[in-house]
Amino acid sequence: MVETLFQRDIKIKRVTTLGYSAAQALNDPVRIKILEILSHVQMCAEEITKTLGSSGYKKATTTIRHHLDTLKSAGLIQATKMVEVRGAVMKYYSPTLRAFSYDMPDLEKHVKLVDDTGTKMFKILKSVLEDKKFIAAFVGKDACGQCKGDHYKEYAALEIVSAALAEAMDRKEYAELIIGKEQPKKVAIRQ
């Protein structure tokens, strides 16, 4: 006899296309912080150590070098330039993934915004999945043993949406949305 003691339905709330090595590489708050720092300006290990130190992450440069190796192997950062300073070679890095080192926001109060955005996202996903070039390149490579679905097609579409999101965030107009066009006005603090 089977007695169910606990049961509930869990809804998927987030989607990630991170592969195994990238997920492993992100399994460390310091490495997430490094990606966040590099998203503003390319830096070498020494500069990253200094910047982390001033935001409360006191680490040795050798530790940071090790973190950089891990991020590089996972393809999350790439060397952008090499310079020689008094005989020492400095390597500068830029990220290939945008990471944010915040706690997850509570979206319970924003169900409508999520739902409305979901409607728009569905149209975007549909347009990708029905694109002729997309179908020729990515469809028919997988059939799931459990649902017969083509999850490779699903994965490729998500990678395209993710790359498109990164492309949109790279535009000048996006920076204006985040930083603002004008000089910030004095903010009145209401008591």
Ligand SMILES: [Zn+2]
């Ligand atoms: Zn399946």
